[in-house]
Amino acid sequence: MNWQNSSAMNFREENRLSSGRRLLYRFHIDLPLWIGIILLSAMGMVVLYSAGDKSIDLLNRQFVRLFIAFIVMIAVAQIKPSTLKHWAPWMFGVGILMLVAVLVLGEVGKGAQRWLNLGIFRFQPSELMKIAVPIMTAWYLAEAPLPPRRGRLIMATIIVIVPTLLIAKQPDLGTSLLIASSGIFVLLLAGLGWKIIFTVIGLMTASAPIFWNYLLHDYQRQRILTFLNPETDPLGSGYHIIQSTIAIGSGGLYGKGWLNGTQSHLDFLPERSTDFVFAVFSEEFGFLGTLLLLAVYIAIISRGIIIAVNAQDTFSRLVAGSLTLTFFVYVFVNIGMVSGILPVVGLPLPLISYGGTSMVTIMAAFGILMSIQTNRKLVGA
């Protein structure tokens, strides 16, 4: 009865919409999310202009990427959640095959095999998995009543763990953690028992030494050691984190002003237009600027959660929730690492950092959220 009420209300809501919003709804665009993304992209362009030493060329390329990403987002938004649900096993299967292919014949790039050369363009299968894993897990769990029983739980865990391990093997710790968490979020939202959650956390803590000794690469161990004490190697692996905390700290309350960040403009800050762009932002716009940036992120995440809560079927709800939480992880991990409370894992600051593939993936995820939001009434009707 509850759901009938809500659908009726939505129907009325639909009638109250202005013609502009009706148009947006026809193209499956969610206005609040859209505004948030536009704001964030604009802030990104502003800070990239500074981080890239006023390079118009860099801005142009970022703009083209954003443009493509927006098209991808709108395209994805046109896909009905039910269609997505049908595609889930196929996407997942193809993704796994490509991950294996990457491991077998992938190109070597930046010391890690992540890319698959498809002739026309190079493709990172792990990006596909960022979407495919939560969808697949959500599809699988939504098939049966929730909370999931033990058998389904084990199967779902395997669905999450296989791509995670394949990506970790590339090695790409950051992405594999993101994908694992996107899957785990589905499990958590689907009602994974608290007992199991705490048991797993306990087991993981206990097995940390094994993880440390056998599963981590040397450079990953080094990153964590450096994170714990960056001063041990100030000119080596600790350099990034020391310079970025100096950049953030020296920004103060009001910042040094746009284009006036000394840490970034004098080359002290490495990777300043990509993973460490947040440091440039905080140095130039200060604590207040950072608050504004975080507010936009919070707005986007809140909208994502509202979409998830309002979603009308379990699959959509799980997907929307998981994607939103993963987006939060992105933001938290990146800012956490740049400000020195998390070890350095190579994750960009979503929609701000300069770079291609992950931006398209994130926008595709927003497309899914928009599709879930704008297709509601149809499900209800």
Added chain:
Amino acid sequence: MAFNNHQTLKDHFHETQIFNQRILVAGIVMVFLLILLLSRLAYLQITNQKHYATLSDNNRVSIRPIPPTRGLIFDRNGILLAQNLPSFTLEIVIEHVDDLDKTLEHLGKLISISKEDLKRFNKNRRKKRRFEGIPLRYRLNDEEVAIVSVQLNDLPGVNINAQLSRHYPQGKLASHAVGYVSRINERELRKLNASNYSATTHIGKVGIERTYEDLLHGQVGFQHVETNAQGRILRVLDRTLPVSGKNLYLNLDSKVQAIAEQSLGDNNGALVAINPRNGAVLAMVSMPVYDPNLFVHGISSKNYKLLSTSPERPLFNRALRGQYPPGSTIKPFIGLAGLELKLLQSHDELNCPGWYMLKNDERRYRDWKKRGHKKTDLIKAITESCDVYFYDLALTLGIDNMSSYLAQFGLGQKTGIDLRGELAGLNPSREWKRRNRNLPWFPGETLITGIGQGFMLMTPLQLANATAAISKMGEHFKPRMVYGIQDQQNSQIVETKAEPLKNVPINDENNWLTVLTAMKNVVYGVHGTARGIRRNLKYTIAGKTGTAQVFGIAQDAEYKKEEIAKKLQDHALFIGFAPYENPRIVVALIVENGGHGGSAAAPIVRKVMDQYLLNNPDKKVVTMEINNGEVTP
């Protein structure tokens, strides 16, 4: 998997509940994490803002010293003897080089890098810190600068530095007097004011460059610069300009100096010309000369070996440090001593048979003239340089009288010239011999001291200054190389003051006049030993020739057989002053192994005096206006 509708509906409600509950938990966790993030940011940006701002400033701002411009050195005509020219040095900062071998190989393809360069580079690498530039090549020419500059982007850590480096435009001229600068060595580094020399690479090693180092160097400046992580300067924030070193005007007349050097030609020797009225050193020659420019950029070990081991000893400043027996040039002083101490009358005569013998001694002390000078008085004895007369006079005077009288002319003491490294010569006395040789004084030694042989040694500078004293009837001054010191900021010149030395006391002016007359006769007398130079003289010269015996050859000296004959020849000396009536220039000259003073030395002295006296000798020193580094008269 089949579900009936009822089940699905029921589940849906329950599932929504679970989901909303879980989303709530996730929301709480997110809020908690956001608070964590914000407190971290607040901690960095608000609580510790000052700390990080300081770190950030330290990152970008560094203090760099600016070397002061070294003072210029001019001669009295305003001719530049030492200047500063821009020069380009290729430096490598090891810290910024990925693969040093590759970089060196790459550079080797672009410009020539000698083994010497590499050797010095590797030596310096051990001394300097990783982030300091280590010079690889000095004095890049314009083409080399262009070639390397184009490739600098592919050569991280490689820089081309432009700086001013010392240049001696007159080359070898007056090289001993002017001296040279060269790289600061470790010993000097320990003594220096490290801060003032923090940007300076070169320091005066000898000559004026060494003696006046403090004035020439100036005061270091500093600039606060903004650098990037590679240490490249991006912006100068503020600077304290360095204070340029003072310019020096020497009393030296390079034209006189040049004539003297040319006239000595291939001969080794030394010449000092002094203005007896104030002690100004008009020329200071030591032959052979060397090119001081060789030292500025680090002399190659081959060249240095050549210079330092040459038997001609070109690096040795004979005028300042060469100690020679004065030979007969001492005779006017001995004669004056005899007159002034009233042990001799000017008209006293002595018969010179060509030799002299002491009582109870078989040995014959010979005169240079085998047949002797026959009847000889003091004037004739000086004019013709009769040895026997002075053997006798020396014996009459005794060594104690002689040494104490000669000491008043500066014998055995440094003149106090403003040049480092002066030697004092040797004024032998009974006391000296006992202390240094632990032997008694023998009468025979008194005899030969009377003709400037034996233990007695004088530097050409001492000889010149003693001659100045006799020419000015006892007045003499501390010899001065520097005429004036110019402030580069306002072009103002502070002239150095003539410092009178203690006058030689006069008992009877006639005694002096007698000796001076005798010295004039050396040139103008029928039998004067330097009569060869008087033809067409436009002024009057008085002087004294000398011929000093060479007793041996230094043990380590390597001479070819045919050269030995030359090296055993006597040193030729001449001291003189002119014009006789009112002396303006005094010259002392020694031509090593030149033979007779009258024929080998006196003509050179005349050329020097001609150059000086016939070209407006009282002309004021030409000084320059310095405006922003531009030098204008």
